[in-house]
Amino acid sequence: xxxxxxxxxxxxxxxxxxxxxxxxxxxxxxxxxxxxxxxxxxxxxxxxxxxxxxxxxxxxxxxxxxxxxxxxxxxxxxxxxxxxxxxxxxxxxxxxxxxxxxxxxxxxxxxxxxxxxxxxxxxxxxxxxxxxxxxxxxxxxxxxxxxxxxxxxxxxxxxxxxxxxxxxxxxxxxxxxxxxxxxxxxxxxxxxxxxxxxxxxxxxxxxxxxxxxxxxxxxxxxxxxx
Ligand code: ADP
Ligand code: ADP
Numbered sequence: 018x019x020x021x022x023x024x025x026x027x028x029x030x031x032x033x034x035x036x037x038x039x040x041x042x043x044x045x046x047x048x049x050x051x052x053x054x055x056x057x058x059x060x061x062x063x064x065x066x067x068x069x070x071x072x073x074x075x076x077x078x079x080x081x082x083x084x085x086x087x088x089x090x091x092x093x094x095x096x097x098x099x100x101x102x103x104x105x106x107x108x109x110x111x112x113x114x115x116x117x118x119x120x121x122x123x124x125x126x127x128x129x130x131x132x133x134x135x136x137x138x139x140x141x142x143x144x145x146x147x148x149x150x151x152x153x154x155x156x157x158x159x160x161x162x163x164x165x166x167x168x169x170x171x172x173x174x175x176x177x178x179x180x181x182x183x184x185x186x187x188x189x190x191x192x193x194x195x196x197x198x199x200x201x202x203x204x205x206x207x208x209x210x211x212x213x214x215x216x217x218x219x220x221x222x223x224x225x226x227x228x229x230x231x232x233x234x235x236x237x238x239x240x241x242x243x
Contacts, residue, residue, distance in 0.1 A: 018082040019043045020044050021042070021206065024078075027074045028062050037063065048220055049195075052207070052225055055210055105162070124168070156187040174205050
């Protein structure tokens, strides 16, 4: 079963902008996939639809075979999302932000705490667990979003421009972390407008432009052509 299937996905915003003009995309389980495209191409819209924050105009989304319209609970259980904007409560403590997310998925408090500790440690945030989120640096906030997205141990992790605004040093350690969790079996999809980032990390790549998928291949094939 593929990790993600998008079938004829379309989005027309109320202002008439056709952000997605029929996207067909399958990402296999275990893949590390990049969705590359310039600003305005439709990457965030795609992720918005997958995370149920944006309503699609038509088409279908399946996550590990679960249809997002008809099987939303199962679909969401498989899915962790790291949006581009920091969307946690900036006045809450780091540990609280991560464990509360466990609550949304019905995790017992004890398990949520254990997992929060595990992910905050590997993401080098454990020392900051009692800091309010607004005291963290941009890179730390990004890692907090990743820890929060992993608390229910999703099989598919989707990150929207995960290293935007993150300095090169930290970018490297984030890349290492993502590679490691992919090795452990988590399917990863990230959006980026840096080809180098996609090249560095991803096995397969889709290129989106003006709401259409204009290429979809292995990274090796893409690089051989260019
Ligand atoms: P939906 O069709 O998913 O309900 P809307 O068309 O209502 O979405 O737009 C959602 C919000 O995004 C609105 O508040 C709108 O003002 C804002 N918005 C409008 N145009 C843009 C744009 N070009 N980029 C980002 N946000 C926008
Ligand atoms: P990307 O993430 O690749 O930069 P987006 O999905 O944000 O692209 O945007 C795709 C297109 O849809 C752009 O033309 C953008 O201006 C428009 N758009 C994005 N969000 C909204 C919104 N909420 N309302 C109206 N138009 C939007």
